[in-house]
Amino acid sequence: MNKRGESEFSLLYVYIPYLVILAAFMILLYFSIGHYLSGAAVSEDYYAKEIVKVINLAEPGDVIELNVHKGTEIALKNKVTAYSDLFRIDNKNKEVCVRFFEQGRTCYSFFNDVFIDNWRLELGIPENVLYFEVKERVKK
Amino acid sequence: MGSYFMYFIFFFLMALIWVGLTAGTYMFFGSEYEFRQIDANILNYKISKCIIENEILWKNNEEFYDKCRINNESILANSLIFRICRNSGDCIVESGDKVLMQVGGNFQSCRFEGVKGNDAFPKCAENKFEKEGDMYWVIAGSNQHKKTRSVQL
Numbered sequence: 001m002n003k004r005g006e007s008e009f010s011l012l013y014v015y016i017p018y019l020v021i022l023a024a025f026m027i028l029l030y031f032s033i034g035h036y037l038s039g040a041a042v043s044e045d046y047y048a049k050e051i052v053k054v055i056n057l058a059e060p061g062d063v064i065e066l067n068v069h070k071g072t073e074i075a076l077k078n079k080v081t082a083y084s085d086l087f088r089i090d091n092k093n094k095e096v097c098v099r100f101f102e103q104g105r106t107c108y109s110f111f112n113d114v115f116i117d118n119w120r121l122e123l124g125i126p127e128n129v130l131y132f133e134v135k136e137r138v139k140k
Numbered sequence: 141m142g143s144y145f146m147y148f149i150f151f152f153l154m155a156l157i158w159v160g161l162t163a164g165t166y167m168f169f170g171s172e173y174e175f176r177q178i179d180a181n182i183l184n185y186k187i188s189k190c191i192i193e194n195e196i197l198w199k200n201n202e203e204f205y206d207k208c209r210i211n212n213e214s215i216l217a218n219s220l221i222f223r224i225c226r227n228s229g230d231c232i233v234e235s236g237d238k239v240l241m242q243v244g245g246n247f248q249s250c251r252f253e254g255v256k257g258n259d260a261f262p263k264c265a266e267n268k269f270e271k272e273g274d275m276y277w278v279i280a281g282s283n284q285h286k287k288t289r290s291v292q293l
Contacts, residue, residue: 017147025154032162036169045286049175056182094214099291107287108175109218111183113211137209 035101043074044098044106051087051096051130055110062134069127075100083123087130089116113137172286176263179282183222184265186210187278191224192271198240215243219283221262223247224276231266231277250281259285 035041047068054064068087075086078101088097088105099105119132190196190208197203205212215222221244225231228238232247249255250264262281269276 014143018150021147021151021154025158029158029161032158033165036165041288042169042173045173048286049173049178053175053178053182056179056186094211095287097289102291104291105289107289109214109284109287111211111214111218111220112186113205113209113214 031103035104038074038078038101040074040078040101041106043071044100045108047071047087047100048096048098048106048108051089051098052108052110055089055096055114055116055134056112058112058114058134060114060134060136064130064132064134065122066130067127068121068130071098071100072121072123072128078102083121087119087121089119089132091115176282176284177265179220179284180263180265180280183210183220183282184267184278184280187222187224187280188267188269188276191276191278192269201241204241219262219285220244220281221247221283222278222280224278226274226276228275228277231279244281247279247281250279 051066054066058064072083072086075081075083080086080099080102086099088099089095090097093109094111095107095109097105097107115135115137117133117135119130122129122131187208187210190204190210194207196207201212204210214220223231223242224240225234225238226240228234231239232251247264249261250266252261255261260283262283264279264281267278269278
């Protein structure tokens with residue numbers, strides 16, 4: 001009675017290793033080039049360096065507001081919804097890091113010896129803005 | 141035995157496609173946003189502006205870094221170089237007392253014509269200016285590249 005069903009099952013059984021190899025290949029491909037194909041890598045690179053440029057030219061007392069709306073759209077497209085994690089300014093290592101893709105972030109260093117305070121992403125005023133204050137570095 | 145061979149063929153084809161797609165993507169998108177020349181220009185600008193606006197005794201480097209608000213560790217860690225000369229004929233090849241300060245080396249590569257498209261060599265900026273009768277010559281270079289970090293999910 002079940003002869004036909006059994007033969008279909010055995011045919012599927014033959015294809016399972018192929019499907020496993022194909023799935024592994026797709027996952028590997030996503031992790032290796034997904035960052036580039038989504039446009040996130042190029043945008044992260046651009047935003048990190050442009051923010052570093054602003055910081056390097058800043059003086060203590062400056063208050064900076066940068067429109068990063070396009071970048072946040074790219075992040076949202078790539079399912080990065082933790083807005084607080086899109087931009088990071090590390091005063092200890094003098095680095096700006098940008099994350100528009102789930103698996104990675106791009107960082108670039110600044111050499112201006114200032115302290116970046118109160119950095120945050122402000123949403124919808126009317127577009128998304130990266131806000132930070134430039135202060136004199138407190139010497140140890 | 142035959143089916144195992146087919147698995148191997150399939151795996152080999154997938155690997156070949158993966159290598160091709162990855163190589164093509166890296167070739168097309170791999171080169172980063174060129175920022176080293178801007179980095180070098182800003183460093184040169186900051187140093188020159190600082191020398192013009194401040195009285196620096198050049199006795200120790202700490203004084204220079206403090207007055208110019210330049211982070212020494214960041215300069216050393218990120219392949220940034222600079223050299224400051226006073227009353228020098230050619231700051232690139234100068235040595236001795238005319239070199240007021242220097243971080244990094246191989247400033248000759250700033251002038252090599254053949255390495256302008258080479259990512260392994262720094263991009264440089266030069267500036268000459270006069271202050272109180274002295275001629276200052278500042279050379280700054282950058283070979284800083286972006287750093288990619290993985291994120292733990």
